[in-house]
Amino acid sequence: MPETGRRMFRPPFRNYQFDTAYDEMFEAPGEPRPHYRALFQTLLALPPEELRKSQQAADLSFLHQGITFTVYGKEEGTERVFPNDLLPRIIPNHEWRKIENGLTQRIAALNMFLEDVYHRGRILADGIVPRELVYSCRHFRREMRGLAVPRGIYVSVCGTDLVRLPDGSFAVLEDNLRVPSGVSYMLANRKVLKKVFPTLFRDYGVSPVDHYAQALLATLRALSPSNSTNRHEPTVVLLTPGVFNSAYFEHTFLAQQMGVELVEGRDLLVHDNVVYMRTTAGLRRVDVIYRRVDDDFLDPLCFRRDSRLGVPGLFNAYRAGNVMLANAIGTGIADDKAIYAYVPAIIRYYLGEDPILSNIETYLLTDRSQRDYVLAHLDELVVKAVGESGGYGMLIGPHSTAAEREEFRQRIVAEPRNYIAQPTLSLSRAPCFLEGEAQARHVDLRPYILYGNNVTLVPGGLTRVALRRGSLVVNSSQGGGSKDTWVLRA
Amino acid sequence: MLSRVADSLYWMSRYLERAVHTARLIDVDLQLRLDQSPEASSGRWLRLLEASQAPIPEDGKIDATALTDILTLDRTNPSSIISCVAAARENLRQVREQCSSEMWEQLNRLYLQVNSTTSGEAWLLHSYVFFRAVQEGAYLFQGVTDSTMSHGEGWQYIQLGRYVERTDALARLIGTHFTRLPHSLDQAVESEEYLEWVGLLKSCAAFEAYCKTYTAELRPLRVAEFLLLNSSFPHSVRFSVDMVHAALTAIGQLTERKAEQPVRLTGRLRATLSFSQIEEIMASGANSYVESVRWQCAQAHSSIHQIYFDYPVESALVS
Numbered sequence: 001m002p003e004t005g006r007r008m009f010r011p012p013f014r015n016y017q018f019d020t021a022y023d024e025m026f027e028a029p030g031e032p033r034p035h036y037r038a039l040f041q042t043l044l045a046l047p048p049e050e051l052r053k054s055q056q057a058a059d060l061s062f063l064h065q066g067i068t069f070t071v072y073g074k075e076e077g078t079e080r081v082f083p084n085d086l087l088p089r090i091i092p093n094h095e096w097r098k099i100e101n102g103l104t105q106r107i108a109a110l111n112m113f114l115e116d117v118y119h120r121g122r123i124l125a126d127g128i129v130p131r132e133l134v135y136s137c138r139h140f141r142r143e144m145r146g147l148a149v150p151r152g153i154y155v156s157v158c159g160t161d162l163v164r165l166p167d168g169s170f171a172v173l174e175d176n177l178r179v180p181s182g183v184s185y186m187l188a189n190r191k192v193l194k195k196v197f198p199t200l201f202r203d204y205g206v207s208p209v210d211h212y213a214q215a216l217l218a219t220l221r222a223l224s225p226s227n228s229t230n231r232h233e234p235t236v237v238l239l240t241p242g243v244f245n246s247a248y249f250e251h252t253f254l255a256q257q258m259g260v261e262l263v264e265g266r267d268l269l270v271h272d273n274v275v276y277m278r279t280t281a282g283l284r285r286v287d288v289i290y291r292r293v294d295d296d297f298l299d300p301l302c303f304r305r306d307s308r309l310g311v312p313g314l315f316n317a318y319r320a321g322n323v324m325l326a327n328a329i330g331t332g333i334a335d336d337k338a339i340y341a342y343v344p345a346i347i348r349y350y351l352g353e354d355p356i357l358s359n360i361e362t363y364l365l366t367d368r369s370q371r372d373y374v375l376a377h378l379d380e381l382v383v384k385a386v387g388e389s390g391g392y393g394m395l396i397g398p399h400s401t402a403a404e405r406e407e408f409r410q411r412i413v414a415e416p417r418n419y420i421a422q423p424t425l426s427l428s429r430a431p432c433f434l435e436g437e438a439q440a441r442h443v444d445l446r447p448y449i450l451y452g453n454n455v456t457l458v459p460g461g462l463t464r465v466a467l468r469r470g471s472l473v474v475n476s477s478q479g480g481g482s483k484d485t486w487v488l489r490a
Numbered sequence: 491m492l493s494r495v496a497d498s499l500y501w502m503s504r505y506l507e508r509a510v511h512t513a514r515l516i517d518v519d520l521q522l523r524l525d526q527s528p529e530a531s532s533g534r535w536l537r538l539l540e541a542s543q544a545p546i547p548e549d550g551k552i553d554a555t556a557l558t559d560i561l562t563l564d565r566t567n568p569s570s571i572i573s574c575v576a577a578a579r580e581n582l583r584q585v586r587e588q589c590s591s592e593m594w595e596q597l598n599r600l601y602l603q604v605n606s607t608t609s610g611e612a613w614l615l616h617s618y619v620f621f622r623a624v625q626e627g628a629y630l631f632q633g634v635t636d637s638t639m640s641h642g643e644g645w646q647y648i649q650l651g652r653y654v655e656r657t658d659a660l661a662r663l664i665g666t667h668f669t670r671l672p673h674s675l676d677q678a679v680e681s682e683e684y685l686e687w688v689g690l691l692k693s694c695a696a697f698e699a700y701c702k703t704y705t706a707e708l709r710p711l712r713v714a715e716f717l718l719l720n721s722s723f724p725h726s727v728r729f730s731v732d733m734v735h736a737a738l739t740a741i742g743q744l745t746e747r748k749a750e751q752p753v754r755l756t757g758r759l760r761a762t763l764s765f766s767q768i769e770e771i772m773a774s775g776a777n778s779y780v781e782s783v784r785w786q787c788a789q790a791h792s793s794i795h796q797i798y799f800d801y802p803v804e805s806a807l808v809s
Contacts, residue, residue: 064595064599064602065591065594065595066583066586066594066595066598242584243580248583252586253587256586256587261492261495262585262587263492264494266494267492267493267494269803277492278492278494278801278803278806279491280643280745280798281744281745281747282747282806283803283807
């Protein structure tokens with residue numbers, strides 16, 4: 001259409017760039033996808049100055065509310081505002097339904113996998129997943145062998161990273177089954193966008209996400225131990241590593257929204273295998289702990305001895321069934337990046353179904369021929385450490401220097417189990433409001449899945465943005481930002 | 491309520507009260523300087539440092555710029571305004587799910603403002619704006635707190651912290667002033683001296699309230715009576731102790747814990763302040779009296795700490 005084609009190049013889209021990546025907004029230059037048309041029209045009609053003002057107001061409100069995260073490796077406790085982008089990412093309902101079904105399937109299968117691995121180990125005996133891969137995983141916890149968790153639910157809170165490939169289909173990039181974060185930004189972004197685009201928001205018919213905290217509380221309560229003295233009103237707490245943790249804002253936010261106590265390790269104590277918190281009115285029993293502390297630091301008597309974040313004796317209380325942890329201990333084996341390669345097989349094995357969402361092709365470096373291929377093509381591939389997250393410990397081949405590649409080559413040869421490689425993906429791009437105009441940036445999508453009485457997905461998620469031009473890394477610690485995600489009701 | 495949370499709210503409140511007290515002291519000092527020679531002012535500066543428990547230079551010499559810097563923007567001085575505001579904010583940040591979001595935003599904004607201030611010539615010229623901003627920021631925070639937070643247990647700890655700190659700060663200021671500044675108790679002060687006594691009253695936000703009670707004729711005895719024993723003025727020692735006692739009583743009822751010791755301690759102090767005669771107090775010296783007030787206050791503080799914040803687990807398991 002020539003008319004829109006010309007309008008394409010009006011502000012704020014004057015310099016909007018296209019490449020081979022899937023563009024979330026445009027089917028072709030100047031031609032927005034049907035579900036983006038209304039936003040496109042609104043942006044053309046809006047003076048860029050207005051948007052800029054809204055952006056400033058939003059940034060300031062984030063700063064004043066203290067919606068910040070802490071960057072590690074710099075000066076201790078450097079607080080930064082998590083950049084928020086004003087242009088929403090819109091997902092039509094039929095696409096969302098597929099994501100929802102795919103993720104429900106995936107969390108069910110991964111929970112069955114964890115239950116199996118820590119009990120009979122059928123999948124290992126049948127040779128579907130190599131035994132040594134599981135046992136060599138850093139996050140495998142022998143202590144969990146034979147320990148029954150309520151309903152067999154190991155992972156009750158999950159945030160899965162999805163990317164959209166150039167053909168427009170969604171694929172799973174990573175499962176985060178330990179302590180996924182970011183959900184507070186999903187809620188904070190929504191609050192801001194409702195203020196910036198009230199009419200547009202209403203006309204679009206966007207599915208609400210505000211009930212997330214309530215759904216999380218219901219999920220946590222469903223896990224309450226059967227021998228609790230207050231079974232119907234279980235005491236739920238959120239365990240945080242403390243104010244220096246990068247996600248501290250989120251911990252306070254969720255605790256406040258759920259109306260539960262935010263505790264640190266030093267607030268809890270274990271007596272006769274029962275967990276108590278120290279209150280001004282004396283000790284109070286705790287039934288369910290939504291812990292945002294890694295396995296390693298949970299209990300100095302059982303895991304890392306030098307941990308001051310944990311609670312001595314917590315594991316024994318857990319083993320005795322007197323307190324529940326969400327997520328369970330040892331879930332990290334199922335989001336190990338090498339196990340990831342087997343998830344499609346895991347789904348087929350337990351559920352007898354084909355995976356609804358596809359995986360990204362993954363090279364396992366313990367396999368000789370795959371390793372040789374990877375070492376010969378380091379400049380094209382992405383190499384990731386299997387147990388890391390947050391964009392740390394990663395090599396992006398096409399953007400790397402020869403020295404960096406050499407360093408990774410040596411690390412891979414030394415410890416092949418510790419790394420995997422994947423093709424460099426062209427993540428889809430979405431318009432972001434930067435430097436006073438719309439610019440295309442790579443994005444991913446992290447929906448949050450809850451598993452208590454049943455599987456719940458709040459329709460939406462965190463769309464993370466690689467704010468640096470051309471960058472493919474969306475992690476907040478590596479210069480990423482986020483934007484609101486609108487899942488349409490119809 | 492978690493013990494750690496109560497502890498943080500208490501200290502948040504103490505630090506903020508300390509910051510605003512210091513801001514008021516310097517604000518008043520800046521005004522007095524304009525009417526005085528530097529020599530006349532330097533005696534007061536030493537008193538200020540002493541009352542603020544800040545390090546005093548060894549040679550006993552101090553100039554206006556150094557004084558302002560030490561008490562305001564010096565991060566190595568734990569009782570400077572910037573350190574106190576940062577500490578208050580850090581304490582609130584650790585319990586921000588317990589306060590209203592309006593409270594957090596107000597304190598965070600004050601912190602960002604104070605934190606972006608840098609020392610220097612330009613700043614000194616307009617520093618009165620800064621001290622006003624700190625005081626107003628803190629008043630605003632108190633208003634926001636009173637009108638957006640439930641007046642439950644958490645709020646009582648905030649009250650407790652504020653008035654424990656205020657009692658201590660007032661006692662120190664009054665003690666130093668009466669000890670270091672020569673005066674005769676029952677005569678109206680005049681000329682140069684007059685400024686210093688106005689300064690003391692203003693440092694306690696009390697000048698106008700004093701004038702309403704006793705007129706603008708300043709007699710040291712009356713000033714002492716007003717600042718120590720007035721029952722209705724919020725910056726008097728007696729009023730502050732009354733508030734500490736009220737908060738403690740409320741907390742004891744809310745937690746249903748036996749808080750006999752701190753309630754008894756503050757109750758006794760309250761009784762002393764209610765029934766004391768100013769002439770008797772001054773006869774044995776203002777300083778020894780306020781030191782005894784401070785000591786009893788410190789006793790109450792550690793007793794609160796032992797009962798609510800850091801009790802032995804064994805005792806809690808038995809009950």
